[in-house]
Amino acid sequence: MNVLTKIRYDNLTAEIEFPIDDDSLDKILRDNYMSTDTTTPFYVRSIDYPNALSVLEGRTVNLDELNYLAKRMECFFDDEYNQFSIAVERTNATTIKDMINLTFNLDKYTLITDISDMTKVGRDYILNTEGAVPADSRYDAKYAQIGRDLLNSGRGIFTDKGLLFVEEKPLEEIYDGQVFPTFAYNAAIADVEIEYNGKMETVFLPDSELAFGKALNRLGAKYLEDCDCVMEILNPKYSNLSEPLDQVFTSNGINELNEIIKRLECEDIEPKKLAAAIEYTGVTSPHDIGVLMDNIDDLELISDIDEGDYDEVGRYFINTSDDYDLSEELEDFFDFHEFGEYIADERSGQFVSGGFIYYDGTYDMTDILDELDSADNSMRMGGM
Incomplete structure (x- = not known):
């Protein structure tokens, strides 16, 4: 809306x-x-x-x-706007602070628009006031009775939007007029909880840099460094990147972290492959991670291969690559382990925690390494 x-x-x-x-x-x-x-x-x-x-x-x-x-x-879902509208009217809310708090208190206002089905009346009432109901039809009689009791309670208030039932409980002040309550409006890859002087705001990434400054202003903090901050990966698809992204946040700040996450979302980069590439090269800086993202299509990852299993690497290439062909009659005589070691050497391959990663571009891995700021990457990739 x-x-x-x-x-x-x-x-x-x-x-x-x-x-x-x-x-x-x-x-x-x-x-x-x-x-x-x-x-x-x-x-x-x-x-x-x-x-x-x-x-x-x-x-x-x-x-x-x-x-x-x-x-x-x-x-808002379904009838929540009507609930909100009635709540604004009944509480004489005139400030945005009061209205924000009403959005967190809609369980106080149940609106029944159809009294022809007692089971539905009972379910809708419990769903609104308690937040959940079992989907099992065995409970239909129970909810039908709840519906009848509700309609016979005399608590119903006729409105132009339906029959209103107001719970006798105080309104919770979720929004204090200073910092916004945590609320994930859009699907996010990560969030950062920012705490200052006992108050907390949560920013969800990716977002505008303006959002970070506004959060600090509401908290009364001048610099992010003055706050206690915790980053968390929200989307499990990106869990493999939790450690390197947290390191970027800790060492380089929220803006650098945000730029990387923007690219992850916009360019649809496979996070598992990127995590493997980061482990492969040992890079930590936003610049170097950006280089890997720029060249990610030149790297390939064979997942679920145990450390040192060159035999499986060899079999993978024989079975999937057009560059190599082996007849079934010769398989029993072929040294897949030695061939896997050859592939690792030829394609700058290395075992990582996510499997086996190797270079699959036009030239060779040095083209990527030359772009990195880190001076000791070749040492970290032993043998290269």
Whole structure:
């Protein structure tokens, strides 16, 4: 669900559709000669959509807060917008802080739109208030009874969107008005938890560099080095890169880490092969990892081969490569182990924890090594 707005600043007006990434928001503000400090008050001339946010019209807002709220709303499921809309109305919420907190408290407001199926009524109620229900039909009678009891409780409030049931529990303040609660809006490869003076924000990578600065500002920190930071790989596909990426973050900072992760996502680089190439060369710097990414198509990885199993390397090449041909009659007399050692020498191959990696480009491995900053790579790749 997008939030369509007209924002005014110093008699200048811009149309902005939220949610929006930080770089795009910055460009719109610059193009309209507005302040790029998104924490400064901006006047809401109008909210064209959705109606639930119309109470913000005529007020000043923090654009980052509005953007965070829009991200929360875009992730609403099914009737959650109607729940949110009713919650805004019943609590007389007029600030974005209150609205953000309502998005985390929708379990307090159950909206029943169809009372013809008692089992569904009961399931919907438990799903909203407790977060999960078993899919087993053996529980249908139980949920039908819950539905009947709910409708007979007298707690239902008629609204233009359905029958509303409000739980007698306080609203939780998840957002304190300073730092944004952890919320993964987009699928991310990694996150970095940044803690400062007892407060924490989480940034998800890849993202704009502006997002990192904004997180620090909300925390009240001047430099990332002043904070306690923990990086975690979120996507298991990239778990093999956890150690080298963490080393980049620790040694070179979040911006260098972010650039590598951007490339991983945009160029669809096979993380297992890259991890093997990093182990193969022993590189650690962002520059050298970038070189490996540039040349990753010239490297091949044979997975699931034990350390020192040259016999299997030899068999792999005989079975898969067009460069080598061996008749079945000669297989019993062929030394696959010796052939595997030949391949390792000929193609600069080496066993790594992910299998066996080798050069498969047009020229030879020295073309890649010459681009690396590290001076001792040839020593680390014994025999080359």
